[in-house]
Amino acid sequence: MTDKTSQARRRVVIRYCPGCRWLARAAWMAQELLQTFEGTLDEVAIAPAESGVFQIWLNDVCLHDRREAGGFPETKPVKQMIRDAIAPDQDLGHSDR
Amino acid sequence: MTDKTSQARRRVVIRYCPGCRWLARAAWMAQELLQTFEGTLDEVAIAPAESGVFQIWLNDVCLHDRREAGGFPETKPVKQMIRDAIAPDQDLGHSDR
Numbered sequence: 123m124t125d126k127t128s129q130a131r132r133r134v135v136i137r138y139c140p141g142c143r144w145l146a147r148a149a150w151m152a153q154e155l156l157q158t159f160e161g162t163l164d165e166v167a168i169a170p171a172e173s174g175v176f177q178i179w180l181n182d183v184c185l186h187d188r189r190e191a192g193g194f195p196e197t198k199p200v201k202q203m204i205r206d207a208i209a210p211d212q213d214l215g216h217s218d219r
Numbered sequence: 220m221t222d223k224t225s226q227a228r229r230r231v232v233i234r235y236c237p238g239c240r241w242l243a244r245a246a247w248m249a250q251e252l253l254q255t256f257e258g259t260l261d262e263v264a265i266a267p268a269e270s271g272v273f274q275i276w277l278n279d280v281c282l283h284d285r286r287e288a289g290g291f292p293e294t295k296p297v298k299q300m301i302r303d304a305i306a307p308d309q310d311l312g313h314s315d316r
Contacts, residue, residue: 133264135262140253140257145250145253145254145257146250149246149249149250152246152249152265153242153243153246156237156242156265156267157242160237160242160267161267163267164266164267165232165264165265165266165267166264166265166266167230167262167263167264167265168249168253168262168263168264168265169261169262169263170253170257170258170260170261170262
């Protein structure tokens with residue numbers, strides 16, 4: 123078995139502020155992304171971060187930053203960005219319309 | 220900002236079988252571990268894996284393998300193993316008794 127802790131290639135990281143109690147939100151988003159990209163994402167990581175932070179990263183690209191965007195991400199645009207980056211032919215169904 | 224996608228040092232990976240529909244279980248365990256080890260774990264990753272797999276890894280150590288153990292892990296022993304490895308002085312409260 124290979125080392126499962128080595129860095130995955132198609133990796134999402136959701137960084138959240140524990141003090142703001144955004145863990146449940148981060149876990150919800152993680153499940154949304156894994157459900158949609160089960161065959162194409164290697165992993166979704168949830169990581170405690172600094173105060174006020176809620177960010178979604180795909181590899182080294184930040185897809186959403188709560189501070190910059192002025193709010194939390196919805197699943198649809200996040201899924202579209204991930205699809206466009208790693209699975210351009212994937213139909214997202216309702217999320218695409 | 221440092222690259223948030225690089226490998227974290229205190230990292231848990233929960234590997235689950237999507238076909239068995241264990242994503243919700245994996246996400247539940249991820250939240251349990253992050254809630255308890257918010258200050259000491261860098262991240263908990265959820266990763267789709269092969270058929271029938273449910274494993275919990277701390278860095279390169281497998282803490283629980285459903286096949287070997289003959290069942291799913293409870294939170295208490297998993298938290299105790301993680302505590303012993305990375306935060307030996309941490310009191311787990313009810314989980315420790």
